[in-house]
Amino acid sequence: NAGVTQTPKFQVLKTGQSMTLQCAQDMNHNSMYWYRQDPGMGLRLIYYSASEGTTDKGEVPNGYNVSRLNKREFSLRLESAAPSQTSVYFCASSEAAVVGAFFGQGTRLTVV
C-alpha cells in the first residue's frame, strides 16, 4: 500500500532556482493538497485540487504554482525559490474533508 508518494524527500536549492515537487496517490481520491509546515505554525494549505482538472489557492499560495496532471498526480512548482520557502512540504489526498486526508512523508526543502 503506497498511499501518497512524494519525491524528492530532501532538496537544497539556491535562491532563484526553480524546482518541481512531485506527488502521486493510488487511493483513487478526487481531492489533493499541498501543505507547508514551519515550526510553530502548524500545517498551512498552499494549493488544493478538488478534482481532476481544477486547482485553487489555499492560505499561502504566493510563490507557488501547481498542476493536477491527472487524477493520481499533483505537482507543486517553485519558479524562483526564496529562503522564506525553506520548509517541509506535504502532499495529501482525500475523498472528502470530513473523513480527513492521507499525507505523504514530506519533502524537506532548504533554500540558501
Place this chain on the structure above:
Amino acid sequence: GQQLNQSPQSMFIQEGEDVSMNCTSSSIFNTWLWYKQDPGEGPVLLIALYKAGELTSNGRLTAQFGITRKDSFLNISASIPSDVGIYFCAQPIRGSNYKLTFGKGTLLTVNP
C-alpha cells in the same frame, strides 16, 4: 476565518503518565479530526468525531467532541516512548467539502 487553538503547545512527561490536550474552534462545526505526526513523517489520522458529546477510543487514545461543539479533547493513557510526536486537531473549512484547517499542534515528549 475559522481558527483552531490547541493547548498546550508542548508537553514533557514521564513514561506511564496520562496526557490530556485540547483544541478550541472559533466556529461551531460538526467534525473534529485528530492527527499524530511522528518525527520525520507525515501526519496520520488517529480519530474522527462527528457528534457533540461523542467519545471515541483508539487503543490508549480517547478523544471527545465537546458538548459546546466548539472544542475537543484528546487523552492518552499510560504514555510510552513511541507516543512522542506532534498531535494536531483539524476541521473541514466551513463552506468547503474539500479543505481542512489544522491547529498549530501539541508537541509531546515522553521521558523513558
